[in-house]
Amino acid sequence: MHQQPLAYLDPIFMESEEARPLRILAEYQEPLRRFKQQNIQDTVVFFGSARIHSRERAEEALERLERRFGARAGAERDALLARGRKAVEWSRYYEEARELARLVTEWSKSLASEHHRFVVTSGGGPGIMEAANRGAHEAGGKTIGLNIRLPFEQGANPYITDGLHFEFHYFFMRKFWFAYLAKALVIFPGGFGTLDEMFEILTLMQTEKLAKQIQIVLYGSEYWDPILRLDPMAEWGAISSADMHLVQRADSPKTAFDLLHAHLTQHHLTPPTVQEMKAPGIAKTRS
Numbered sequence: 001m002h003q004q005p006l007a008y009l010d011p012i013f014m015e016s017e018e019a020r021p022l023r024i025l026a027e028y029q030e031p032l033r034r035f036k037q038q039n040i041q042d043t044v045v046f047f048g049s050a051r052i053h054s055r056e057r058a059e060e061a062l063e064r065l066e067r068r069f070g071a072r073a074g075a076e077r078d079a080l081l082a083r084g085r086k087a088v089e090w091s092r093y094y095e096e097a098r099e100l101a102r103l104v105t106e107w108s109k110s111l112a113s114e115h116h117r118f119v120v121t122s123g124g125g126p127g128i129m130e131a132a133n134r135g136a137h138e139a140g141g142k143t144i145g146l147n148i149r150l151p152f153e154q155g156a157n158p159y160i161t162d163g164l165h166f167e168f169h170y171f172f173m174r175k176f177w178f179a180y181l182a183k184a185l186v187i188f189p190g191g192f193g194t195l196d197e198m199f200e201i202l203t204l205m206q207t208e209k210l211a212k213q214i215q216i217v218l219y220g221s222e223y224w225d226p227i228l229r230l231d232p233m234a235e236w237g238a239i240s241s242a243d244m245h246l247v248q249r250a251d252s253p254k255t256a257f258d259l260l261h262a263h264l265t266q267h268h269l270t271p272p273t274v275q276e277m278k279a280p281g282i283a284k285t286r287s
Contacts, residue, residue, distance in 0.1 A: 027173040031166050035181070038163055041115035042268070043144060043181040044104055044260065046097060047197050048128025048188030048219075054098075055091040062088055093188050093220060094131040100186065100219075100253040101135030101143075104260060109141050111269070116142050118183060118264060123147065123174075124156045124165065128188045133159035146174050175200055183268050184215040184260050189223040205246055206239070213267040216247045217256050224249075 007013055014022065053061070062084035069077040101120045108118040120136035122129035124145025136143035137159040145160035149167050156165050168174040179201060187198050198218075204210050218224050230247075233239045250256035 024170060024173060027168055027170055028176070031177055034163060034166075038142065038161075039115050040119055040142070040144070040164075040181065041113070041117055042119070042183045043121040044118045044184045044186065044264075045121045045178055045182045046101065046128060046132035046186050046188065047123070047190060047194045048093065048097060048131075049190040049194060050123075050125045050127035050129060051191075052090050052094045052127045052131075052189065053087060054094050054131070055088065058084075058087040058091040090189070093223075094128065096219070096253050097128050097131035097186075097188050098135035098138075100256050101132040102139045103135075103253060103257040105136040105139035105141035105143070107257075107261065109139070118268075119144055121146065121178070121182070124160060126157055128190065130157035130159060133157055137161070146177055148174055179204065179210070179214075182214055183212065183264055184217065186217045186219055186256060186260070187224075188219045202243075202246055206243055213263070215260065215263040215267075217259055218247050218249050219251070219256055221249055221251050 004010075008022070013019055062081070065080055065084045069081070104118060105120055108116070111117050119142050120132050121144040122132040124133070124147030129145070133143045133145055134157070142161045142164060143159065144164045144166070145156050146166050146168065147156045148171060149169055156167075166174075166177070168177075175197065178197065182201075185198070185201055187194060198216065201210075201214065201216065205214060205216075218228070230239070230244055234241050234244055248259055250259060
């Protein structure tokens with residue numbers, strides 16, 4: 001007689017519509033278990049495009065294009081070479097994300113704490129995500145990758161710490177883990193996904209749904225200034241003037257690190273004063 005498997009061991013049931021709440025719960029409980037095992041207290045999250053390559057890779061790709069076309073003229077050649085040169089120019093953001101992640105990790109490793117503090121975290125894929133994980137890895141620190149499982153998407157990058165590579169099916173559970181442990185976000189040039197992730201956190205901050213102080217650093221004025229002009233939103237009254245200060249800007253790894261260092265030290269390392277302890281809502285603004 002065929003023995004019926006236990007419900008939680010039955011793959012047909014676990015992949016069914018009825019088991020969706022269990023799958024959602026698993027994407028909360030399983031990462032929580034591993035974060036506890038790895039002694040992770042909090043994170044600094046890097047967002048940005050998966051299409052930005054390292055300088056070495058971008059230059060190699062451009063050289064291949066130049067060898068392929070040689071001196072031949074034509075619209076296709078001009079378009080491809082222009083794109084290749086733009087990729088080389090764009091690669092500066094990969095290298096700067098890598099450097100910033102290294103600076104953050106070296107500093108966090110110097111902190112006297114029984115937990116791992118301000119662990120560099122990314123979406124786990126290529127581009128800026130890889131650069132962040134790579135910089136933290138090169139600094140000898142732990143680094144987290146919260147990857148999303150998509151049929152057309154690439155796999156995780158090789159710089160994520162063993163045991164801290166997570167695969168998610170549900171976007172909202174992945175976003176939860178981006179926000180839950182984060183004490184700061186650095187937003188490098190990116191597309192719709194990067195904007196979606198940034199505005200999700202901004203909305204939570206604006207509506208006071210985060211029980212902590214999170215800093216958002218928008219990196220790369222040359223890229224973001226033509227795309228993100230928030231002034232008209234304040235002028236029309238869609239946001240308050242105070243909301244304009246929820247985002248700070250940086251154009252170099254040092255400037256970004258200085259902003260992060262000041263914020264994280266003030267809000268998440270320095271004990272609150274007696275006056276602050278008496279102030280309403282202090283429990284919501286301290287780690």
